[in-house]
Amino acid sequence: MSGKKPPFPLLKDGKRHDGRGPMDLRPIQMKVGILHNADGSAWVKMGRTEVIAAAYGPREPPMKAMILPDRAVIRFRYHMAPFSTDERKSPAPSRREIELSKVIREALEATILTHLFPRTVIDVFAEVIQADGGTRTAAITAASLALADAGIPMKGLIAGVAVGKVEGQLVLDIDQVEDEYGEADMPVAAIVGLRKIVLLQLNGVLKPDEFLKALSMAWEGLKRIYELERSVLGSKYKGV
Numbered sequence: 001m002s003g004k005k006p007p008f009p010l011l012k013d014g015k016r017h018d019g020r021g022p023m024d025l026r027p028i029q030m031k032v033g034i035l036h037n038a039d040g041s042a043w044v045k046m047g048r049t050e051v052i053a054a055a056y057g058p059r060e061p062p063m064k065a066m067i068l069p070d071r072a073v074i075r076f077r078y079h080m081a082p083f084s085t086d087e088r089k090s091p092a093p094s095r096r097e098i099e100l101s102k103v104i105r106e107a108l109e110a111t112i113l114t115h116l117f118p119r120t121v122i123d124v125f126a127e128v129i130q131a132d133g134g135t136r137t138a139a140i141t142a143a144s145l146a147l148a149d150a151g152i153p154m155k156g157l158i159a160g161v162a163v164g165k166v167e168g169q170l171v172l173d174i175d176q177v178e179d180e181y182g183e184a185d186m187p188v189a190a191i192v193g194l195r196k197i198v199l200l201q202l203n204g205v206l207k208p209d210e211f212l213k214a215l216s217m218a219w220e221g222l223k224r225i226y227e228l229e230r231s232v233l234g235s236k237y238k239g240v
């Protein structure tokens with residue numbers, strides 16, 4: 001949403017700049033159990049956006065002061081690797097990363113059965129390896145898969161996707177160019193099986209009817225991502 005004119009048309013003959021139709025997701029790949037040294041881990045690639053997530057716990061908190069007597073404490077870190085962006089990003093956490101860490105943590109708290117593990121901590125780290133738009137939604141999908149891979153009980157898997165508006169048209173799963181030159185970016189994450197939205201943000205401008213349409217487009221995308229998550233986790237994790 002730079003307000004600048006795109007260097008090439010974002011929509012031509014109903015197709016987006018990468019050839020997708022408005023309702024097409026980017027090609028998605030997912031894997032779980034990719035890291036030896038984490039209790040659970042996952043890798044999610046949506047187009048060129050690539051995120052890995054690692055989950056640890058439930059384990060004893062490093063500091064007594066963190067302990068909650070009735071539930072587990074959830075900690076989550078969203079971080080972009082310095083090499084993930086076109087220009088090297090400082091490895092120090094930015095305000096954006098700190099805020100995203102907080103809102104994604106709150107989304108994860110909505111699904112993790114924290115009351116089953118009082119006096120413990122569950123840590124989740126999401127590292128953006130390659131950024132091309134939709135990193136927060138890929139991070140939340142990866143985090144949910146890593147938690148499932150760690151065997152941490154959840155109400156259901158979370159999936160995330162962003163809907164955008166480019167040249168007046170709503171489009172699903174926007175990439176960086178569509179985000180940069182588009183008119184709106186609306187990331188949504190949900191516990192799909194329970195029909196519960198746990199994260200919803202909007203940058204840019206949408207009319208109320210466009211907002212409702214964007215939400216139903218996001219929901220279609222989330223259902224597809226959720227089915228993929230379930231098939232990647234396989235029979236071992238049936239029920240999430």
Ligand code: ADP
Nearest residue numbers: 085086087089131132133134135136137176179
């Ligand atoms: P999201 O990745 O969730 O869509 P934003 O809308 O904030 O988050 O960012 C859109 C895209 O802009 C990112 O995916 C990334 O490709 C790029 N971007 C974001 N922050 C930076 C940064 N600090 N340096 C370079 N590129 C960035």
